Amino acid sequence: MAAAAPMVVKTAFSDKEHVVVVGAGAFGGWTALTLLRAGVRVTLLDAWGAGHSRASSGGETRVIRGIYGGTRRYTEMAARAMALWREAEKRWQRQVYHRTGALWMCEGDDGYVTRALEPMRAAGLPVEQLAPSEAARRWPQVGMSGVRTAYFEPEAGFLTARAACELVRERFVREGGEYRQTMARPGATSGGRMASVALPGGTTLAADRFVFACGPWLGQLFPDVVGRRIVATRQEVFFFATPPGDTRYDAGSLPVWVHIGERFAYGIPSFERRGLKVADDTAGPEVDPTTQERLPSEAALATARTILRQRFPALAGAPLVEARVCQYEASSDGHFLVDRHPGLDNVWLVGGGSGHGFKHGPAMAERLAAAIRDGAALPDAFALGERELGASMRTAGTRLAT
Numbered sequence: 001m002a003a004a005a006p007m008v009v010k011t012a013f014s015d016k017e018h019v020v021v022v023g024a025g026a027f028g029g030w031t032a033l034t035l036l037r038a039g040v041r042v043t044l045l046d047a048w049g050a051g052h053s054r055a056s057s058g059g060e061t062r063v064i065r066g067i068y069g070g071t072r073r074y075t076e077m078a079a080r081a082m083a084l085w086r087e088a089e090k091r092w093q094r095q096v097y098h099r100t101g102a103l104w105m106c107e108g109d110d111g112y113v114t115r116a117l118e119p120m121r122a123a124g125l126p127v128e129q130l131a132p133s134e135a136a137r138r139w140p141q142v143g144m145s146g147v148r149t150a151y152f153e154p155e156a157g158f159l160t161a162r163a164a165c166e167l168v169r170e171r172f173v174r175e176g177g178e179y180r181q182t183m184a185r186p187g188a189t190s191g192g193r194m195a196s197v198a199l200p201g202g203t204t205l206a207a208d209r210f211v212f213a214c215g216p217w218l219g220q221l222f223p224d225v226v227g228r229r230i231v232a233t234r235q236e237v238f239f240f241a242t243p244p245g246d247t248r249y250d251a252g253s254l255p256v257w258v259h260i261g262e263r264f265a266y267g268i269p270s271f272e273r274r275g276l277k278v279a280d281d282t283a284g285p286e287v288d289p290t291t292q293e294r295l296p297s298e299a300a301l302a303t304a305r306t307i308l309r310q311r312f313p314a315l316a317g318a319p320l321v322e323a324r325v326c327q328y329e330a331s332s333d334g335h336f337l338v339d340r341h342p343g344l345d346n347v348w349l350v351g352g353g354s355g356h357g358f359k360h361g362p363a364m365a366e367r368l369a370a371a372i373r374d375g376a377a378l379p380d381a382f383a384l385g386e387r388e389l390g391a392s393m394r395t396a397g398t399r400l401a402t
């Protein structure tokens with residue numbers, strides 16, 4: 001487990017510097033708070049508020065885990081994020097990171113987990129390999145049929161997503177940041193710089209630098225530069241009822257679980273009595289995040305029930321108690337998109353969470369603040385130029401989400 005060092009951006013911003021951050025989701029909220037702590041004047045804007053129902057960060061819970069195939073960068077970032085979430089919890093005196101561990105169950109190829117073992121070890125994150133019979137003994141409520149290999153990641157768990165977004169926003173305001181609930185659009189530019197953002201009613205807000213962390217809306221705001229490099233795909237999550245008096249599916253008894261078989265599916269134990277969460281990670285059809293109707297579909301429910309039957313046979317006939325329809329802001333390769341605008345020197349674009357961004361909020365913000373402040377390098381994979389247009393990712397082996 002990485003040591004819980006405090007956030008490192010100390011800085012060298014001038015005290016007159018003003019940064020506008022557009023978007024108060026996992027990426028924008030943490031970016032605003034981190035820049036504020038670096039001594040900058042920050043204004044955070046969001047059209048609908050932190051962790052609202054349409055935002056990709058707006059779910060009840062999001063998985064936090066370090067296993068990421070062989071993609072060492074994300075394992076390292078996840079380890080750092082775990083430390084920063086813990087530090088935040090201490091400051092807030094509120095639990096947002098529920099360390100249930102994650103049970104990984106692989107029906108066939110377990111390369112996604114085995115390729116992560118060395119990066120996990122290097123990041124100080126333990127992983128136990130379990131015989132399926134041992135996993136069944138530890139968690140008899142989980143069905144292990146068809147599972148060939150199983151692994152347990154003790155530092156993994158889940159974050160209370162929308163509540164954490166609001167906590168970050170509240171903290172930002174308490175520490176001296178300015179927050180406004182308003183739509184903002186890229187404003188006037190000259191000499192390769194943006195002068196202001198355009199607000200409703202013909203008003204503007206000027207600043208020295210701008211960060212657009214607009215999740216699935218980023219392509220609409222910057223059609224030429226981002227456009228279809230980020231595509232919003234419809235994702236559905238389902239919550240199934242647990243039997244009366246039965247606490248075996250609750251966060252205290254069951255870990256987060258990941259099923260790698262024909263599908264990549266995952267779920268979260270019942271938290272705050274909302275039911276057992278089941279989700280299929282396959283990218284759904286492309287949607288508009290503002291206008292999509294959020295009624296769950298029969299087809300997605302049927303898939304969730306298939307997974308439920310397989311992994312939680314005693315709940316096979318459990319009624320659905322809740323469902324949520326959200327969207328991934330999927331990049332073509334599943335990597336985040338974090339880069340300076342190619343034509344506007346003082347504008348940063350942040351997005352492409354691609355179904356796995358939430359957990360990384362504080363670690364991403366730390367890296368971005370260092371990049372903005374003193375030009376610290378960001379991973380090449382995050383660069384705009386690396387992106388293909390259009391298709392969202394999802395091919396075996398490059399899968400990064402959950």
Ligand SMILES: Cc1cc2nc3c(=O)[nH]c(=O)nc-3n(C[C@H](O)[C@H](O)[C@H](O)COP(=O)(O)OP(=O)(O)OC[C@H]3O[C@@H](n4cnc5c(N)ncnc54)[C@H](O)[C@@H]3O)c2cc1C
Nearest residue numbers: 023025026027047056057063184215353356357358359402
């Ligand atoms: C169903 C589902 C399950 C997921 N599971 C996981 C998981 O288990 N673990 C994990 O780590 N990640 C997970 N993710 C991914 C993660 O939730 C996202 O990558 C992350 O929340 C994206 O955060 P964001 O800040 O980029 O976007 P958002 O949360 O969408 O925030 C963008 C914000 O920008 C604002 N905005 C946009 N345009 C404007 C504008 N013009 N003016 C003002 N404000 C504007 C919006 O209102 C919004 O609040 C999941 C996502 C989904 C949908």
